[in-house]
Amino acid sequence: MRILQVVSRYYPELQYGGPPQKIHALSRGLAGRGYDVRVVTLHSVRRSARVVQHEGIQVSYLPWVGKGTWQVPLGIDTLGAAVRLSDLVHCYSLYNLLCPAAAAFAHRAGRPFVLEPLGMYVPRLRRLGAKRLYHLAFTRWMGRQAARVVATSPGEAEELAELAEPGRLVLRRNGIDLEPFENLPPADPFRAAQGISAGERVILYVGRISPIKNLEQLVQAFHDLSLERTRLVLVGPAMEPDYAQALTELIAALGLDGRVLLPGPLYGEEKLSALAAADLFVLPSLSESYGNAAAEAAAAGVPVLLTDTCGIAPQIDGRAGLAVPVGVSTLAAGMQALMEDDEARDSVTRRRGEVLQELSWDEPLTQTEQMYEALLSKP
Template sequence: MNILFVTQYDLANPDYGGPVFKVRYLSNYLANLGHNVSVVTVDDGKDDVKHLQDLRDSLHDRVSTIRLKTLWRYRAITLNPSVFSVVQRQVPTADIIHIFGFYDLLSPFVVRSARIHNVPYIIEPIGMFAPIVRSLLKKKIYHRLLGRRLVSEAECIIATSTQEKEELVSNGLKSQHIVIRRNGIDLSEFSNLPEHGQMRSRLGIHPDERLLLYLSRLSSKKNPEMLMQVFAKLDLPKTKLVLAGPSESGYLEKLKLIRKELELENDIIFAGPLFGDEKISALVDADIFVLPSTNENFGNVIAESVAAGTPVVITNKCGIAPYIKDRVGLTVSPKQQELQQAIVTLLSDTSLYKKFELACSDVAKEFSWDQPAASMEQLYKKILASQLL
């Protein structure tokens, strides 16, 4: 098969997190099976020599990337005039198109060409379909002008969890039009874990101190503010809270002001974005990983924490929660009191903590990319077979 992937996230920029690594892994898996994969993505103008080299090194020879120059940007939405010529070349030779994301200006042009050339396409919204958090009016306008038709003419919509499927249905999509395919992680990255203490040493955290870790994008929907408030109320001796990850525009400054107001400048540490070995070192060094999101379509970093052997406290608004609950961590509603109690429980109940810690290696095996990636190949084949009837 000739498979065309389309994503608004620059594959060379790991700051975009899960979507970037998802597209990379699926591309490589399908290429290993003998398929040709082309990825149309954007050049966000933040070229980093190391990141570009990492991208080249990470992709199979049968995977090609086309990074479109960006003329204008508003948050994650970009204007890329070269999309016209690229679409004219790529779409007619594709057997199937897989679009990752939703609110962008690439998909409408790709889909228009797909209609002309009778190329089937599927959409994976990556948790973006429902207008939430910010720019609600703009998102509703996008739905009305472009989104509804994009979705209605797709062969199917990919949801990464039952939770995301329920959100899609509640926003007007038909249940039978949605296929659930969970996310995965690259377990090979966790086969040889780093020695304990490397990230603690870098951040100046003593081996005797406890470390609570939040490692994700610093975004209001992921609730780091509430976690900081909870940490202040806990008033735990010899305990540090580390917040790691890229920040939404201006949000880090807001969090730093909150830290100052809480008088916890020595106990709450902003570690910045962590990738690769640094990310794994942080997960290994943490006593508890905490993600108090109000909405998370899956939550890959939670699976990565489990693979690193670190128990978690997360909310039931994370799509991955059914895999986690009472097996390798605690799940709570996104409320301060419940989050506070869960952290206290896991820190004080040593037998429960040990139970979760010992279960991590077995549960982590359930997050391999192999099964979901194989299911994508089967879905593509099923769609193409139906086109011949």
């Protein structure tokens, strides 16, 4: 079976958050099960075009012009040819022009088309008018054309119910590769790089420095708690300079310079060393379709505090950490409980081993495989 994955950004461009890593993991897993998997995506450099192999996956990077939602892919004939050579097309994310083009090519060629919005269906922040226009122009049509629409959490499934009826709506969680978390590297390299002494505690966030992540409330909650000998470390790329600047100014205004650190993105061994150093992981997002960073922290054995707007929250809450409503006071109370109250910490993390078994890619891969097989077995 020949599967074409279409996404606006792909591995190894991890600065774009979880989707590039997730889709590469799915692609690699499907290839390992005997599928011929290919990817068409956009390059982060506008007019750069190339075809490469990533762990047995052929990836075609298309050049583009424009900006934001309206990045116009060039070399569209490459996408059309890839669709015609495939048996099935799976498109990820919204608010780009690559997926509508792929959907149109799939419709014309008679190929089943799967749409996975990655939690983007409900516009929440920034360019709301442009996103509503995108829905009118493309999303509704793609929703009608899609043989299946995939949600990664029950909350997202509720949102997507207006786009696809139950027979076409599939709930399939994300997964993570558990192997890197089985033997974490020492915490010392991370502590040394950030100037954190052995006696200091670490509250860690890993993800994009972006408004949807709600980091300003986390910083305010950290300030209000006044935890002794504790650093808050916000790891991730500053994809939106204005927000990063506002966050830096807030940190200074609250007198937290030196106590709240912004080291930029960390990947591979450096990220694992950060997790090894962490006493608590916090994901304070306004919305997450799933929350892979929280899953990775749980796999690393770090207690997790996250907002109940994260898709993974039901898996984590009371088992590997604590889920709380969005808000400064709730984040502060959660940090207080998990950092200062050993009994509370133990009570909400004692089932971490059970959660670990639910985080691997095995089940999502099998479900994806079954979905593909069902679509292609139809007359």
